[in-house]
Amino acid sequence: METTMRQTWAFLFRGYHLTRRYIGWVIVFNFYALVTSATVALIGVAAGNYQLTLTLVVGALLWNYLSSLYNEIAMSIAYERWEGTLEYTFMAPVSRLIHLLGVSLYSLLNSIATSLIVLAGLVFFTNLNLRGANLFGVLIVVMVSTLAFVGLGLIAAVFPVMSAERGAEATHIFQGSLLLVSGVYYPIEVLPKWMQPLSAVSPATYTLSACRKLFGVGISGSTPELLAGAPLSAVTRELLILALMGAVLLPLGLWIFVRIEAWAKRAGKLKRTG
Amino acid sequence: MEQPAIHVRNLRKCFRKRNGFRKTSELWAIDDVSFSVAKGETYGLLGPNGSGKSSLIRVLSTLLIADSGRVKMLGYSLPEDQEQVRRIIGRVSVDAAFYKKLSARENLLYTALLYGQKARDAERRAINILEQLGMENSKFSTPLEEMSRGMQQKISIARALVLNPPLLLLDEPTTGLDPKSRRDVQSFLEDLRRREGTTILLTTHDMAEAQRLCARIGFLAHGKLVAEGTTKDLIRRAGAETLDDAFIALTGEELIEEELVAVEE
Numbered sequence: 417m418e419t420t421m422r423q424t425w426a427f428l429f430r431g432y433h434l435t436r437r438y439i440g441w442v443i444v445f446n447f448y449a450l451v452t453s454a455t456v457a458l459i460g461v462a463a464g465n466y467q468l469t470l471t472l473v474v475g476a477l478l479w480n481y482l483s484s485l486y487n488e489i490a491m492s493i494a495y496e497r498w499e500g501t502l503e504y505t506f507m508a509p510v511s512r513l514i515h516l517l518g519v520s521l522y523s524l525l526n527s528i529a530t531s532l533i534v535l536a537g538l539v540f541f542t543n544l545n546l547r548g549a550n551l552f553g554v555l556i557v558v559m560v561s562t563l564a565f566v567g568l569g570l571i572a573a574v575f576p577v578m579s580a581e582r583g584a585e586a587t588h589i590f591q592g593s594l595l596l597v598s599g600v601y602y603p604i605e606v607l608p609k610w611m612q613p614l615s616a617v618s619p620a621t622y623t624l625s626a627c628r629k630l631f632g633v634g635i636s637g638s639t640p641e642l643l644a645g646a647p648l649s650a651v652t653r654e655l656l657i658l659a660l661m662g663a664v665l666l667p668l669g670l671w672i673f674v675r676i677e678a679w680a681k682r683a684g685k686l687k688r689t690g
Numbered sequence: 691m692e693q694p695a696i697h698v699r700n701l702r703k704c705f706r707k708r709n710g711f712r713k714t715s716e717l718w719a720i721d722d723v724s725f726s727v728a729k730g731e732t733y734g735l736l737g738p739n740g741s742g743k744s745s746l747i748r749v750l751s752t753l754l755i756a757d758s759g760r761v762k763m764l765g766y767s768l769p770e771d772q773e774q775v776r777r778i779i780g781r782v783s784v785d786a787a788f789y790k791k792l793s794a795r796e797n798l799l800y801t802a803l804l805y806g807q808k809a810r811d812a813e814r815r816a817i818n819i820l821e822q823l824g825m826e827n828s829k830f831s832t833p834l835e836e837m838s839r840g841m842q843q844k845i846s847i848a849r850a851l852v853l854n855p856p857l858l859l860l861d862e863p864t865t866g867l868d869p870k871s872r873r874d875v876q877s878f879l880e881d882l883r884r885r886e887g888t889t890i891l892l893t894t895h896d897m898a899e900a901q902r903l904c905a906r907i908g909f910l911a912h913g914k915l916v917a918e919g920t921t922k923d924l925i926r927r928a929g930a931e932t933l934d935d936a937f938i939a940l941t942g943e944e945l946i947e948e949e950l951v952a953v954e955e
Contacts, residue, residue, distance in 0.1 A: 419806030426803035430789070433800075435789040437833070500787030503753050504849075508804040509776035638902075681755045681769075682747075684705055 423510045427518025431526070449480050449530055450537035455544050456601060466640040470633050471644050472539050473649070477601040478627055481531040481558065482565050482620055483591060489516075489521030490587040491567025494576035497583075502684055512674050516573075520566045546631070548638070550645030553630040557623060557651060560658045564619035567665025568594075574676040578685065599625070619661045626654035693765060694726040695857060695889035696733075696750065703745055703913075720756065721913035729856075732883055732890040734900040737910030738943055739876075740892035742891035743782070746910075750782045750891065760770070763857060777805075780850030784862040786842035790835040794820070794845045797834060801849050812852050821849040822881070824874045840871035847875060851882070860892045864899060875918045879903055897933045906912040907933075911941035 435442055453476035457607065460469025528577035538544070572590050576583030597604070597611060598620035604612055615621045628634065629650055632643035648655075678687050705721040719742045728734040737743050748754040750761060752772040760855050761768040766775045790796050795813065802812030811836060817827060823844045834842055843863065860879075864872045876899060882888050894900050902906050908918035917924060917940045921933055928936035937943075 422808075427798055428742070429796075429803055430792075430800045433796045493937060499789055500785060503748075503751075503783070504781075504787060505804070507751050507753060507776060507779075508801070509773055509780060509806075511773075540750045551779050557762045562742060565832055573718075678755070681753060684748075684754055686753050 420514055423514050424518045424521065427508075427515070428522050428525075430564060431522035435526070446530055446533050449484075449532050451622030452532045453477065454537050454541040457538050461542050467633060467638070469542050469544060470527045470631055470643075471541060471628060472601060473544060474631055474633065475624060476539060476627050477531060477535055478558070478624055479535045479595065479598075479620070481527050482561065482623065483595070484527040484530050485562065485565050486569045486572065486594075487587070487594040488526055488677055489520055489566060490572035491576070491584065492523070492589070493517045493573045494580075494587070496582040497576055497610075498581045506677065506686060510678065513670060516570055516670060516673065519567070523569070524562065524566075533559055545641060546643065547641070548643035549632055550630040550647065553645065553648040553651065554627050557626045557630065557650060557655060557658070560655055560662060561619050561623040566664050567662060568619070569667065570669025571672055573669075574673050577673070577676050577680050578652055592674055594620055597621070619665075620659055622654040622657050622661075626651035626658075669672075694732070694762075695729045695764055696727040696809060696891060697723075697760070697762040698726070698746075698750075699724045699744070701749065701756050701761060703742075703749065703756045704756065713912045718913045720749065720759075721806060722778065723759075723910075723917060724916045725908055725918060726864045727889055727891055729889055730883065731906070732879070732892060732904050734904030734907040735891070735893045735910055736895070736896070736897070736900055736937060737857055737893070737941075738894045738905055741910040742913040743910055744861055744930045745783065745913075747783075747859050747891070747893060750859055751779060754837045756883065778789070778855055779859055780853050780855035781859040782843075782846050782861065782863045784865050786834075786839070786846040788849075789847065791833055793833050794837075794848075797845065798849055798852055805853050807853070815854070816848050816852045819851050820844065823877040823878050824871075843867055843906045844871065844875065847878070853884075858888050858890045860890060861891055862895065862939040864894070864896065873899055876902060897937070901933055909937055909941050911943050916941050 452526040456476050457472045457602060460466070460472045479534040493502065496505060572587040575586040597607065598618040599615060600620065604615045604621065604671045607615070629646040630647045635646060637644035700705070701720050701723045702718070704836045705719055706714050708714050709716070721742070723742070723746065725733070735743050735746065745754060749756050749768070750763065752768065752775055755769050763775050764778050766778070768775055795816070795825065798816040799809050799812060803809060817830060820830065821827070825841065834845065838844070845896055847863060850851050861876065869877065879890060882905065883890060892900070892903060906918060906920055907924060909924070910914050917927065920928065924936045924940065925931070925933060927937035929937040930939050
């Protein structure tokens, strides 16, 4: 148990010191996340429509969190490839479960920090009043959807194991596709008809749909002064789907990762590149 | 009779590379290689680039799965017992792969934690090893990117040794080092074997290094182990005057050959 704790701590230790050493870039990325979110939300302010503003704020905030979580996990292997340390991580007597758990934990903390910065920026720029929103419900939905996104991150993390060059590109294409089909800033109905069914397989679709209800978007009783956030029971369907996705995607991600690692060791794909 | 520390039998590994549509080429990186290394022995593998040295080390390091053959390390078989094998090996590769922005201390502590060790104990051991390798204490907090290649390689050796492994796999550990750093590393390895009884498998291009450090040497060429023995044995068998000449006579190659590059990428 003590060994497992130390091994999990190793990834947090590494992440913390890398963040410290790359602090300039960390500030730049957070600044960029804040500015892009604020510029999207300000479209609603310019339109003088608080419901549109709230829709965009929820989209920007949640997408920042979910994409950051996915990206950090998915790219963790690519970063190790670029540094040349992947072989040393794979050579250590640490189970893949602990390895990926450690990476996911650090990514989670990182994503929460980014999201808090973005939230502060959004409130500052839009002057939005969140009174009446079901923030506890939002927290529950975000926690449940975190599992599904960690699972997606693990699945995407195999791409850099398979190919050092193409892997990182593939993870970004996948992330971009999720952004397109999940209704982050617009209703899914505006997508081309053939593309709309794809939104059903993205966990972000259900996260956003549930959180918008909990914030009071589209609910008749909501006013700019007092939002009418829906109760948690109103998003039971979304919660169940997200829980199911997490229950499937998490073990599936781990299973795929272990198999691809074994394949990479047979094919000689772990060698340092970049 | 005591069990060898490393026991490799009929090991084979082939890499297949696609050359255009429906065409593949094969390269036997390891071709029916067998050898044993006794506990506490330093065994050298000499061969030009692409001869299969690194592939062999990578199989023993659990990073590459062989097509066939048997590998036993201190009684553990590969690939079945890879978790146990990982606990008994330390590896130093030719490229000092680190988080270059992190300091030596941070890199070494990360490795120690990854192996489940106590950070404080590992730090003490790491400082001790680096002192023996001739590194100043003040460098411990310097980011790796600000260190010379020689210093980075010393940190790499410290990373392998901080785990206190009974088996050390060294893949060209002194390639690219200046003469002083090379001598420091070689003296340290001699001392380590004497003091701790560590079993060392060393691959190198450097005949003088092999002669100095290794009790026995194997010549690798095109993935095959073409000869092995003590330096004297090899020179006598080849009817040569130096180990260099013996290598050329027994393998038909020179160590500087670069035409065979492994297709592991």
